[in-house]
Amino acid sequence: MTNLLSAHFARLWRSAWFWVGSVAMAWIAWRSVEGARTLANYGEPVSILSYALNFVLVLLIALPVFAAVFLNADYYYGVIRNKLTVGQRRGAVYLSDLILVASVGLIYTGVYLGVLLGFGLPQVGAGERFPLLPGWGEVAPKLAASLAVILAIGAMSVLLARLMTHRAVPLAALGLALALIFAARTADQMLLTPAEVPSYDEIVPIMDESGRTVKGYRKDGVDYTLEDCPTEPNPEYMGEPLHAALAFAQNFSPAGQAYQLYSDTVSGPVSALPPPPGVLAGFALGFTAAATGLGLAVFQRKDLK
Amino acid sequence: MAVINLLSANFFSMIRSKRFWLGTFIMAAGGVYMVLDINRMKDMAEFDGLLDSGVFQYAILLFLILPALGSLFINTDYNDGTIRNKLTVGRTRTQVYLSNLITVYAAGVFYTLVYEAVYLLVGFPVLGSLRHPQAALSKLLMMLLLFLALSALFTLLATLITNRSVLLICVFMAFGLILGAQIINAKLEAPEMIEDYGGVTYITTEDGNMTVQYMDKNGNPIDPEDIPRVPNPRYVAEPMRTVLRKVNDIQPGGQLAELLEDGHLEPDGFKTATPYWQLALYAAGLAAAVTAGGLIFFRRKDLK
Known part of the structure; x- marks a missing residue:
């Protein structure tokens, strides 16, 4: 295995696609810093930590594509x-691939965070003046969980790259990554759909107890606030057990994990409530074990002629 | 044949x-x-x-x-x-x-x-x-x-x-x-001139509505009409403006954007179509x- 890893890394440093990916990660981080700096110049509340987990979604595309390109050369050239x-045993070959791809994920993460925090912290800051923005206490556990998610993405990437020998596997990897991101976003929106919605005839301005004008709901001539407005079942709610099954799928899939880490820390649509970082990491490790087990089992039997 | x-x-x-x-x-x-x-x-x-x-x-x-x-x-x-x-x-x-x-x-x-x-x-x-x-x-x-x-x-x-x-x-x-x-x-x-203010804050008026309050560079409240306007450093001047517009009109990605969005926005906020x-x-x-x-x-x- 040491020899395999040695050969892999020797080839990695000479791989043009690896360096293209590194430059891309640095560029994406730089664009995030520029965006944050523009907001800060206008006095908007901003923290560079809000961008700290964006890289996970990028890795969801970068790692499968890199793995497909790099590992497919083994098939293409008969190596x-x-x-x-x-x-070398097949199990050792497969596991060395997984270690390589996960290492590339960590390198890309290091490049992204290095540029983002290296340039972003001095220029934008970590949002200490804005208590509503995510701080280190919130971001650090998620960064730790992202390590497990990177491993899960790597496991998925190696599974695809080792099972598909055709030279079009990089395209398949790219298409799959985009489809998974789309599916994760759609699942997120479906999970956000509430089971019940306010039942009202019209929206009216009303006075609350403190005398402020707030949004009210009028039903049968009676005005309610949002908290005490009668509700009715939401026809768009998917119901159980589908809802639980979808939530499990979203948590178990690397795309769902990456999407939840990404969307929870940036402004925009609020994600469905993700599990705590430790639980998300547990799901990621579970997926890694399952994908690697499956990949090893299939690769052992694969006809390599 | x-x-x-x-x-x-x-x-x-x-x-x-x-x-x-x-x-x-x-x-x-x-x-x-x-x-x-x-x-x-x-x-x-x-x-x-x-x-x-x-x-x-x-x-x-x-x-x-x-x-x-x-x-x-x-x-x-x-x-x-x-x-x-x-x-x-x-x-x-x-x-x-x-x-x-x-x-x-x-x-x-x-x-x-x-x-x-x-x-x-x-x-x-x-x-x-x-x-x-x-x-x-x-x-x-x-x-x-x-x-x-x-x-x-x-x-x-x-x-x-x-x-x-x-x-x-x-x-x-x-x-x-x-x-x-x-x-x-x-x-x-990007517009040619931009407003030069120090920041914004959100305040609640007497009738309970939320409104935006602009602050000047010294942190003092300022009316929107009194905010000074300065040249936008990000404004793309000629001849680069024409060059970039032509690049977008010629390259397929730019043509795609032009067709899908029915034109492009100019600095004055109006949409123009090639x-x-x-x-x-x-x-x-x-x-x-x-x-x-x-x-x-x-x-x-x-x-x-």
Whole structure:
């Protein structure tokens, strides 16, 4: 395995696609810093930590594509048979691939965070003056959980790259990554749909107990605030057990994990309530084990001619 | 006659390709999805010309699928060695190049027709008829020219780059053209003068409404009418403004943005559209120039 890893990393540093990915991660981080700096210049409340987890969604595209390009060369040039001929076991080949891809994920993460925090913290700050923005106490556990998510994405990437030998596998990886992001976003929106919605005839301005004018709901001539307005079942709510099944799928899939980490810390649509970072990491490790187990089982039997 | 034989072989190969039918399925599914999505949104907001709003939403998808399919198709010739067979039996390099271009473009036209057929067939009963059919037709013709230019560009790349990396290069370049167009449009939208204030805060008025309070550079409240205006450092002045606008009018990603958004925003906040005849000229010109360049380079290329 040491020899396999040594060969992998020797090839990695000479891989143009690896360096293209690194530059892309740095560029994305730089654009985030520029965006945050523009907001800060206008006095808007902003924290560079709000962008700290954006990289996970980018890795969801970058890692499968990189794995497909890098590992497919083994099939294309017949190197995979050489590895087995010199005595390497299939399990060792597969696991060395996983370690390589996960390492690339960590390197890309380091590049992204290095640029983002290195340039962003001095220029924009961590939002200490804005208590409503995420601080280190909130972001640090999620960054730790993202390490497990990177491993899960790596496991998914290696599974695809090792099972599909055709040279079009990079396109398949890209298409799959985009489809998974789309599916995660759609699942998120579906999970956000409430089980009940306010039942009212019209929206009217009303006075609350403190004398302020607030949004009110009028039903059968009676005015209610949002809290005490009668409700009715939401026809768009999917109901159980579908809702629970979708929530599990969203938490178990690397795309769902990445999307929840990403959307919870940036302004925009509020994500469905994600599980705590530790639980999300547990799901990620579970997916890694399942995907790797499946990949090993199939790869052991795969015809490599 | 020779080109017809090549085209016949190419079309036969394309029709038997699973990836081609996968692309067809994606376009058809996109048509159905668009109808369902518009139907869902019409309940949430006032919508005019419902069926019209989704007629060209396929274009971004096709902008990415066509380079992928085209580069894969052409790269297969190199991978399997069939390109040398074609030349050995007497086909000229020009014939091979042009037949590949026509095949890739034909796939793009086919995908367009699949999307439109599915979208309109499913959409008519659900969303009603087209409000502006003539406008839709002229935009469709413009789209077809745009995809001719795109096909020419990626035929050039796929023919000159024999490595299997060309598949990814073409797709990423397509992404880059779209992204580049968005970046250029955003730069050109920046106003010439901007308000120079220190920050904003939100206050609650006596009647309970939330309002924005502007602060000057010293942190003192200031009325919006009294905020000083200064030159915008991000404003793109001439001649770079004209250069960037022309780049976006010529490159396929910029043309796509122009067609999908019915123009581009100017610094004064008003939308302006580049005339279709200009876009058509640029698309046709780009297709011709790229094809001519491709033919020249392909004739000299070592195919061993």
